[in-house]
Amino acid sequence: MNKQKLLSLLPSVDEILKSKKGSQWQEIYPRRYVLKAIREIIEEKRQAILRDELKEISIEAMLPDIEHRVERLSSFSLKPVINATGVVVHTNLGRSVLSEEILENVKRVACGYSNLEYDLEKGERGKRYWHVQMLLNEITGAESSLIVNNNAAAVFVCLSALAKGKEVIVSRGELVEIGGSFRVPDVMASSGAILREVGTTNKTHLYDYENAINEDTGLLLKVHQSNFRTIGFTKLVGIEELVNLGRTYNIPVMFDLGSGCLMDLRPYGIYVEPTVHEIIKSGCDIVTFSGDKLLGGPQGGIIVGRSELIEKIAKNPLMRAVRIDKLTLSAFEAVLMHYLDEEKAKKEIPTLRMLLQDINEIRARAKKIATRLHREIKDDVAKIEIVEDSSQSGGGALPEVEFKTFVITIKPENLSVNHLQERLRHGNPPVIVRIKEDNIILDVRTVRDIEIKPLVKVVSEALL
């Protein structure tokens, strides 16, 4: 058939809309997407005819393509994925996972009206932060607290409220970039505070801070190095020493802790840094940390410290721009409630549970998944094994701690690992994995029990 003839046989949008499938689609999907999908597929066929790639045309043959397109257009863009990387606080995969119980509280508050900013005792306007202040003070030992949108906002608003137009002394070893464009010097500049850097990349002494103090000094700032470490010939000034210096000169001391650990992990063999409670106890005036890193809550930036300074921060006009909503607040209240009892926190907060998981539990899960994969996948399709490995906590937290884990290695026989990784990423649900030495690695530390079945399905289908 010649091109002209083929082109004249292309159906119109109307014809397809009036077909049985066409009317079904209009009941299920938004009409604008049905129209868009039909138009796009007709156009693609037209182009294919012009390129001599299509030798016949029929409505029937076009319907599956259109259906596929309209399904894709109408499906959610933000959707669950299976995290088989073993990185517990994975920023690209949404950081901390919230439990059903925590979400129950969000639902309870969000599906109706609430006393968000209403004081039920006095019958007058209340403050939204009241709902979590007592909990935060209880857990961290701080006099007062606030929660803003994220830790970046927390640092920003603190600097602006406490040191605008004044000098803030920071060690050159702590002028870090966290990723996602959070760089200490840039945050400082846009907050209106003046960065006064002291020391060198590898060594900063207490006298470096002391020599830099003058009548314009507004704050002594310590920043957690998060996901990097300087090793070898190094020195950083500890928070206690800095607090003593601040006291001597009557200058407040702030610590951007980044991840921030609320629970003592030493009993579990993990110790790299003091808890927020210990830092407050050392006399630090303001501490900021993330809500969705090690803490295991929703996105947020927590500010704890001395009441007088917290009040000053609360009054800053920026607070209105970075305030959290009731969904976040109710999730925080539920998460923080768990921290009142550490045994409970360890069980009920998914981030902590995944990090502190017993190695035998991980091994058992790996075995269960591997057994099912062996049942579905023939030996000549892929080689599947269980091996010992280590996982990372992620989120710039505890980078030097290696968490012992068990992973499933998959070596495909008729497919490159990169191709298999891509197929897994396009699975339903998508499965996100690591590649190591020409093997696909499934680290089951971060795979939930309810995800085992879909994981096995997606992996088996990807290898077909």
Ligand SMILES: *Cc1c(COP(=O)(O)O)cnc(C)c1O
């Ligand atoms: C992660 C981190 C931040 C940014 O926190 P977000 O909650 O992601 O905004 C700031 N400072 C340090 C030291 C961090 O580790």
